[in-house]
Amino acid sequence: MTFHQLFILIFFISHASFMIGWVLIGYLKLRRRNVHKTPGIGLSQITVVIPFRNEANRIAPLLRSILQSKDKPASYVFVDDHSTDGTEALISEKLTSQPYTILSLKDSIHGKKQAILLGVQCAQTEYVLTLDADVSFDIDYFKNLALIQSADLHVLPVKINAGNTFSELLQQDVQLANLVNLGTTGWLRPIMCSGANLLFRRGSFLNEVVKSNYFEKSSGDDVYLLKLFQFSGKKIQTHISTKLEVITEGAQTVHEYIDQRTRWIGKSRHVADSLANSMIIVQFILAISFWIALALAIVNLSATYFMIFLFAKITVDAICLYPFYHHNHKIKTWMLLPGYIFLLPLVNCFLLLLSIGYSPRWKDRSIVN
Numbered sequence: 001m002t003f004h005q006l007f008i009l010i011f012f013i014s015h016a017s018f019m020i021g022w023v024l025i026g027y028l029k030l031r032r033r034n035v036h037k038t039p040g041i042g043l044s045q046i047t048v049v050i051p052f053r054n055e056a057n058r059i060a061p062l063l064r065s066i067l068q069s070k071d072k073p074a075s076y077v078f079v080d081d082h083s084t085d086g087t088e089a090l091i092s093e094k095l096t097s098q099p100y101t102i103l104s105l106k107d108s109i110h111g112k113k114q115a116i117l118l119g120v121q122c123a124q125t126e127y128v129l130t131l132d133a134d135v136s137f138d139i140d141y142f143k144n145l146a147l148i149q150s151a152d153l154h155v156l157p158v159k160i161n162a163g164n165t166f167s168e169l170l171q172q173d174v175q176l177a178n179l180v181n182l183g184t185t186g187w188l189r190p191i192m193c194s195g196a197n198l199l200f201r202r203g204s205f206l207n208e209v210v211k212s213n214y215f216e217k218s219s220g221d222d223v224y225l226l227k228l229f230q231f232s233g234k235k236i237q238t239h240i241s242t243k244l245e246v247i248t249e250g251a252q253t254v255h256e257y258i259d260q261r262t263r264w265i266g267k268s269r270h271v272a273d274s275l276a277n278s279m280i281i282v283q284f285i286l287a288i289s290f291w292i293a294l295a296l297a298i299v300n301l302s303a304t305y306f307m308i309f310l311f312a313k314i315t316v317d318a319i320c321l322y323p324f325y326h327h328n329h330k331i332k333t334w335m336l337l338p339g340y341i342f343l344l345p346l347v348n349c350f351l352l353l354l355s356i357g358y359s360p361r362w363k364d365r366s367i368v369n
Contacts, residue, residue, distance in 0.1 A: 002300070004296040004297070004300040004301060005301070005305075007292070007293060007296060008293045008296060008297060008301075008309055011286075011289045011290065011292075011293045012293075012309070012312060012313065014286065014289070015286050015289075015290070015313065015316065016316050018282065018286060019316055019317065019320040020316070020320055022183055022184070022187065023179055023180055023183035023320055024183065024319075024320040024323070025183075025186070026182070026183030026184060026185070026186030026187040027179060027182045027183045027186055027323065027324055028186070028323065029186035029187065030182055030183075030185050030186035030238065030240060031186075031240060031323075031327075039147075040145075040146050040147035040148050040149060041126075041127060041146065041148060041149070041150055042146050043071055043072065043073050043074065043142055043145070043146045044074055044125070045074070045125050045126045045127050046073040046074060046125055046127045046128070046129050046142075046145070046146075046199070047073060047074050047075050047076075047077060047119075047122075047123035047124065047125045047127070047128050047129070047202075048073050048075070048076045048077065048128075048129045048130075048131060049077045049079065049116055049119030049120060049123065049128050049129070049130050049131075050062070050076065050077070050078050050079070050119075050130070050131050050132070050133055051078075051079045051081055051112050051115035051116055051119065051130075051132075051133070052078060052079070052080060052081065052083060052087055052115075052133035053080070053081040053082065053083050053087075053112075053115075054083045054084060054085045054087060055083070055085075055087045055133040055134060056083075056085040056086050056087045056090055057085075058133065058134040058249070059087060059090065059091070059133045059134065061134070061135070061136035061247075062131070062133055062134065062135055062136060063090075063091065063094040063095065064136065065135075065136045065137045065138075065139075065141070066095065066098060067094065067095070067097075067098070068139050069137075069139055069141065069142055070139050070140060070142075070143060071140075071142040071143045071146065072098070072099070072142065073129065073142060074099070074124070074125045075099040075100060075101065075123075075124075075125075076095070076098060076099065076100040076101070077100070077101050077103065077119040077122050077123060078091055078100060078101070078102045078103070078119075078133075079102075079103045079104070079105065079115035079116070079118050079119045080102060080103065080104040080105065080115075081105055081110065081111065081112065081114075081115045082104075082105060082107075082110065087133075088102055088104075101122065103118055103119065103122060105118060111215075112195075112221050113214065113215055113221045114215070116130055116195075116221055117209065120202055120205055120206065121206070123202055125202065126201060126202060126203070127199055127200065127201055127202060128199070128200060128201075128202050128205065129145070129197075129198070129199045130195055130196075130197075130198045130199075130200075130221070131196060131197060131246060132195065132196040132197075132246075132248060134248055134249060135158075135196050135197065135246040135247060135248045136246065136247045136248075137245070137246045137247065138243070140243065141243070141244070141246070144241070144243040144244055145199070145244060148199075148237070148239065148244070149237070150235075151201075151235040151236060151237040152200060152201045152204040152229055152234035152235045152236065153198070153199070153200045153201070153204070153225070153226070153229045153234060153235070153236045153237070154198070154199035154200070154236075154237050154238075154239060155190050155193040155194075155198065155226070155236065155237070155238040155239065156194075156197040156198060156199060156239050156244050156245070156246070157197065157239060157240055157241070157242065157244060157245040157246075157328075158194040158196045158197050158245060158246055158247075158248055159242070159245045159246070159247045159248070159328060160174060160175075160247075160248060160249070160250040161247050161248065161249055161250065162250050162333070168332065168333050168336065171250045171251075171333070172333065172336060172337070172340045172344070173261070173344060173347065173348070174250070175324075175325070175328075175330065175333060176321075176344070177192065178192075178324075179321060179324045180279055180283065182238070182240060182324070184275065184279060185238045188275065189230060189236070189275070190226065190236065190238045191273055191275055191276035191279060192222075192223060192226070192276065193222045193223065193225075193226050193238075194222055195221045195222035195225075196246060196248050197244075197245070197246040198222060198225070200225065200229075204229065204234055205225070208225075208228045208229065208232055208234075209225075209228065212224075212228055214228065223267055223271050223273075224267075224271060227271050227273055240327070242327070242328065242329070258351070258354065258358075258360070259360040260360070261351050262351060262354055262355040262358050262360045263360040265351060265352065265355040266355060266360070283348075284348060284352075287344060287345035287348060288345055288349075290313070290341070290345065291345050293309070294309075294310070297309050297310075313341070314337070314338050314341065317337055317341060318334070318337060318338075321334060321337060322334060
């Protein structure tokens with residue numbers, strides 16, 4: 001066996017082992033233990049906190065979901081982070097029959113984390129659910145939420161509505177990252193979550209954030225809280241049921257995509273979760289190794305050997321990823337995988353290098369990574 005053949009074989013075995021052994025089996029393990037029982041925590045114990053900043057053009061789906069929902073939480077608390085586009089007036093106009101409160105941050109206080117803190121302090125219930133202002137959800141969302149069991153933190157699913165094929169392609173890395181997260185959760189614990197749909201015990205939140213560096217970085221209300229709860233030994237549950245998901249719009253332009261991804265990279269680097277960073281390193285090494293193996297196959301081996309290698313790689317990925325994409329009704333996205341596996345290593349390298357000196361923007365504010 002030549003060096004080129006040996007390298008390709010080692011890469012393929014390593015990649016297949018990671019995808020089948022860690023990602024797929026871990027995901028299936030998590031699915032088996034994601035069973036809802038009754039009674040749950042109940043909606044009377046949940047306050048929904050929704051921070052917002054200049055969301056007048058994007059908050060309509062959320063308000064529509066609230067009005068159409070069959071069941072209601074104890075109350076909704078909207079927290080205005082210095083909006084200038086009339087979002088508050090729009091909320092007041094639409095939610096005339098709902099139990100809601102609108103709070104505003106003081107002039108000297110800014111940021112989503114501070115908005116969430118103010119909302120949590122205002123809440124009178126045992127649990128707080130944070131939602132982003134641009135999400136939507138099913139009419140039975142709260143009914144299903146009421147059935148989940150008691151825990152300090154519930155990591156709930158977020159579905160990205162891409163809208164078009166280009167945006168669908170841009171969201172592939174999020175889908176793959178979510179699957180790796182769920183596989184890692186099945187074996188050990190979650191390494192990421194989304195503040196767009198996050199439920200936590202109010203007392204646990206207040207106890208942990210006051211004695212931490214939670215507010216040191218303006219971005220990252222989700223992963224920082226996850227790390228705090230993990231470090232203090234809190235009970236954390238990760239849910240994958242589509243009955244508990246909210247829907248949000250993904251990045252629609254390349255510029256939005258770059259800002260969002262570099263912001264996420266900055267958060268991950270600052271949180272410094274060793275398990276999360278290990279998963280990133282493993283995926284990065286496998287991605288680069290794939291390109292090396294592909295180059296070796298093209299230059300040094302026959303066309304038949306190259307096609308066998310490429311077919312085997314795509315087949316392993318497709319089989320391992322299908323249960324996740326099917327469960328989340330993302331078959332169209334799954335069908336884009338053969339092309340995306342060539343782009344992902346290049347995209348990841350570009351974003352990693354860019355994040356070193358680039359300051360992404362969020363809600364018209366710069367985020368220093």
